[in-house]
Amino acid sequence: MTPDDRENLIHRHLDGIATAAEIETLSHLLETDEAARVRYLELSRLAAALRCDLRLRAAPLVVTVVPMPAPPRVAPRPAPGWLAAAAALLVCAAGIWWSLRQPHLSGPVIAEVTAVHDARLAGVGPAPVVGERLAMQELRLERGEITLRLDSGVRLEFLGPVAAEFEHAMRLRLDRGRLNADVGDRGKGFTVVTPSGNVIDLGTRFAVDASGPERAGVVVFSGQVQVQPLSRQGQPGTKIGLSEGEAVQLVRGASPERWQSVPLRASPAEALAAGGRDDVSPLAVHDNLADAEQRRFYGVVRGGMVPGARAFTGVEAPAWQAVPGLSFPEELVGADVVRTFLTDKRRVDFTLTLALDGPGYVYVLHDIRRPPPAWLAHDFTDTGARVECGPWDPQVNIVASDAPPRGDRVFLACSVWRRVVPQAGIVTLGPPRDPGVPGRNMMYGVAVRRVP
Amino acid sequence: MRLFLRYEPEILRFVLAIVPQLPDARDIVQETAVALWRRFDAYEPERPFGAWACGYARIETLRFLRRAHQRTQLSAQAALALMRSESARAGDDELREQHLAECLRALPLEHRRLVTDYYFEEKPVEALAGEHRRTIEAVYKTLQRIRQSLLKCLQRKMTEART
Numbered sequence: 001m002t003p004d005d006r007e008n009l010i011h012r013h014l015d016g017i018a019t020a021a022e023i024e025t026l027s028h029l030l031e032t033d034e035a036a037r038v039r040y041l042e043l044s045r046l047a048a049a050l051r052c053d054l055r056l057r058a059a060p061l062v063v064t065v066v067p068m069p070a071p072p073r074v075a076p077r078p079a080p081g082w083l084a085a086a087a088a089l090l091v092c093a094a095g096i097w098w099s100l101r102q103p104h105l106s107g108p109v110i111a112e113v114t115a116v117h118d119a120r121l122a123g124v125g126p127a128p129v130v131g132e133r134l135a136m137q138e139l140r141l142e143r144g145e146i147t148l149r150l151d152s153g154v155r156l157e158f159l160g161p162v163a164a165e166f167e168h169a170m171r172l173r174l175d176r177g178r179l180n181a182d183v184g185d186r187g188k189g190f191t192v193v194t195p196s197g198n199v200i201d202l203g204t205r206f207a208v209d210a211s212g213p214e215r216a217g218v219v220v221f222s223g224q225v226q227v228q229p230l231s232r233q234g235q236p237g238t239k240i241g242l243s244e245g246e247a248v249q250l251v252r253g254a255s256p257e258r259w260q261s262v263p264l265r266a267s268p269a270e271a272l273a274a275g276g277r278d279d280v281s282p283l284a285v286h287d288n289l290a291d292a293e294q295r296r297f298y299g300v301v302r303g304g305m306v307p308g309a310r311a312f313t314g315v316e317a318p319a320w321q322a323v324p325g326l327s328f329p330e331e332l333v334g335a336d337v338v339r340t341f342l343t344d345k346r347r348v349d350f351t352l353t354l355a356l357d358g359p360g361y362v363y364v365l366h367d368i369r370r371p372p373p374a375w376l377a378h379d380f381t382d383t384g385a386r387v388e389c390g391p392w393d394p395q396v397n398i399v400a401s402d403a404p405p406r407g408d409r410v411f412l413a414c415s416v417w418r419r420v421v422p423q424a425g426i427v428t429l430g431p432p433r434d435p436g437v438p439g440r441n442m443m444y445g446v447a448v449r450r451v452p
Numbered sequence: 453m454r455l456f457l458r459y460e461p462e463i464l465r466f467v468l469a470i471v472p473q474l475p476d477a478r479d480i481v482q483e484t485a486v487a488l489w490r491r492f493d494a495y496e497p498e499r500p501f502g503a504w505a506c507g508y509a510r511i512e513t514l515r516f517l518r519r520a521h522q523r524t525q526l527s528a529q530a531a532l533a534l535m536r537s538e539s540a541r542a543g544d545d546e547l548r549e550q551h552l553a554e555c556l557r558a559l560p561l562e563h564r565r566l567v568t569d570y571y572f573e574e575k576p577v578e579a580l581a582g583e584h585r586r587t588i589e590a591v592y593k594t595l596q597r598i599r600q601s602l603l604k605c606l607q608r609k610m611t612e613a614r615t
Contacts, residue, residue: 011596013526014472015577027527030534037537041469046603048468049552050571051477138561163561175561 119144197250375430
């Protein structure tokens, strides 16, 4: 019998699934082989400890969400008669003893439910309701979304499915899933731990996507965070700072990679989108910026093109609007929006690559005050449709005398250019202006409508 | 009664080392309690109660194994050999439990969930296979790996504590 066979035999007996013949073999082995007895006792003592001694110690580590006040946990299979009562007393005494002995093991974190959408939490009966206060340590959100506000002021929006655990009120372990975090002043230092690295907040709004295998995306919407990648062995590496408009992918044992296409929700305030990775990342976006320190991201909003859709990453106010007196171009409505960077408006060597997963139409929304760059005029067709982008403050440097204010704000007209993409593939967009073109201009917008 | 309550976990642990199925072990502990209740007059307070009680647990365990020999339990001879080996081990239970608690906390969340469901909630493996969307055999294999991982962690911590 090999050591592996022996090991399997012992485990099968411990789990109560060994056959009569296997038990006979194991009995003979234990009668005659001291090494087998030692191994058997090691494993059986471990199983015995898990069965009884550690019950109360481990229970607080794995309790899911319970309404406040937390109901006492009841032993699942009571022993008969006086022994059961005695055991219950013993269990309670041991629990108190343990809690007094282990002050470093923090208790559940108190959180108030501030929003719920189709949420199903594992191990919990009815779904929590807004306003309910929960004592929680482990969170297993099977589907839907739930937003919690901790007593520290930290606001966490979980996008299911999520497997997470509060190690304490300022530290969350996110094993799987996505969250949007809005950390107030009192929550500065709040840390999200993932299998690929840690995210330490410096007072900001950020999001973490640990839904993919072996990597975690971190995106900063405002303020700053520090990210700390982990080595293959789990040792924390050097921290790097991330600022508003930047995103990286943490890959265990590797340097952080820039995360260029971030799936966002269709709302003016930036937030990671819910749903599966494939559902919310209709296209991959990459630019040609070679700067290794460059970590900015492009927000991709599936079906987000409607009047009022936010136009740029990192700038909240300007949105795509209908030109007064005209309706919003129908063919744009419901297209995916790529929120470009306004700061690229003057680059003449810029390219933006879109990888489409199927046939569709790519739209470029070009500042009508300037002639279309050669690549746009060559590869795209002017649809004749027009939209506006605004409002802009009249003082911003893209606005000039050729964009008169409407009231105290400026709106810039854009032409809508279309390119048909017959099948899945790559579409490369060029710079927003050709070299030598005078005057100020706005960075173009991008929309993609996929053909079902 | 107070003495029994104090030592009941130790007795249960002793029995579980030989009879790993919890319902069977509880039955044996209950039989032991009854035997202790009947024979308590014979107990001499200057003797360690735990050792005295485990003597009765040993008798009840062997009695159980002889009764249950045909339904997949270890032979009484194997149990006796284990008891001899067990009695020679170091009495470091408290330290072991402390380290084991730390090792448990270090497990990945999914593994801890499985430990909780299987050992603490006593859910049947068939139900766990459904909940975790895995085959029954895969759940048993995972439990096996978890125990091996915990034991490795525990042994490392015990070695570190001794050095």
